[in-house]
Amino acid sequence: MVTITDIAKLAGVAKSTVSRYLNNGSVSEATKNKIERVINETSYAPNAFAQSLKAKKTNIIGTIVPRLDSYASSHTLIGIDEQLRELNYQMLISNTGQDLDREIENIYTLAKQKVAGMILLPSQVTDAHLEAFKELHLPVLLVGQQHETIHSIIHNDYEAAYDLGKHVLEKGHRKIAFLGVTEKDIAVGVMRKKGFQRAIDEKSDCEVRYYETSFSITDALINVPSIIEEFTPSIIVCATDNIAIGALKAAYLRGLKIPEDLSITGFGGYEVTEMIHPGITTAKFYYKEAGQMAAKSIVKLVNGEELPKLSLSKYKIIERESVDNRLLHRL
Incomplete structure (x- = not known):
């Protein structure tokens, strides 16, 4: 691998001169021509990252x-x-x-x-x-x-959750579990929950319970069985697609059919949600x-x-x- 030191030796100039040339500094026309000739002959490619660090304004x-x-x-x-x-x-x-x-x-x-x-x-x-x-x-x-x-x-977590909530309600679901994450995460933990709540508030005959898990598929797999047992919702609305995948697995392990016994939705639009069966209804983000x-x-x-x-x-x-x-x- 050709270095600045090699270029300097072959051109018969100081290493600092080559560095000055590469950074568009002041170099005489004769010296510039010598350096350019050596660079072309050796196919030297300057390290753009290192050059950027040395420059006053980096890229x-x-x-x-x-x-x-x-x-x-x-x-x-x-x-x-x-x-x-x-x-x-x-x-x-x-x-x-x-x-x-x-x-x-x-x-x-x-x-x-x-x-x-x-x-x-x-x-x-x-x-x-x-x-x-x-x-x-x-x-x-x-x-x-x-x-x-x-x-x-x-x-647009809020509007996406509102639209997904309306979709769930339009499908006739009235006993709903919402499985979210910590509200320290404003986007996923707060805005998705609030958008969904807005859709629910527009209906008067809903029974909704809110639960919390982590972003982990494994944690959803662990937490969902107790939700199914204590509440028996017709649908679990999950705050992310990973949580939905964990819920899907948990339901299968209990012998439930999706969506006949339990419906599930997610957020994200991950490619895997289309590949698995059944495909997961989701709010896709780009x-x-x-x-x-x-x-x-x-x-x-x-x-x-x-x-x-x-x-x-x-x-x-x-x-x-x-x-x-x-x-x-x-x-």
Whole structure:
């Protein structure tokens, strides 16, 4: 692998001269020609990442994610990466492993690496986040969560949950279990629940109970049997597709038929929900497109352009086989 040192030796110039040339510094025409000739002969490709770190203004966007094994996170990252490449920027990923302290630490670490801006996919926005943003004076964009003082792109969790709630009610379900997550997560834990509640409040003959689990399929598998036993709902509305998959497995292990004995819905639109049988009815979010929107937005912020404080990504209710039409049983 050819290095700057090799180029300097072959061109008969100092290493600092080659570095100056690569960073568009002042170099004489004769020296420039010698360096260019050696670079062409050796097919040398400069390390764009290292060049960016040395420059006064970098083209690196730091991206912090809570986990890499999440469908939502991975597809959002794909969208960010593809769009940043088109805009001649690079993405530097930092994974926190769902550790909040590590997330705050990573904000400062990325700032030391001279990133031009940051995209965060946080599970929550705390005072520690806001303090870090204020101290570092870097363009910051939140994806998936929002805060009134920070530019944010969110999935329309509230309206999606409202529409999914209406869909469930239109299918004749009146004894409903909603299986959510901690309300520390505003998007998934609060907004999806509130949107669903709004749909329920428009009907007077519903019996609804609200339960909480984690984002884990395994935890849903453990928690769902007690919900079925104590409440016997006609449907379980799950706050994520992973929770819905866990609920589906739990129902099968109890010998229940989906959707005849129990209907199930999710949120997310993960590809696996279409592949399994029965396919899971879900509110599909367009994570890759949200990532592309995030990349365009952070670059605008880096360049000092105007941007709305809040932007919404699109969603669609996908109807599949996991929801029974209870109205047909009454005919």
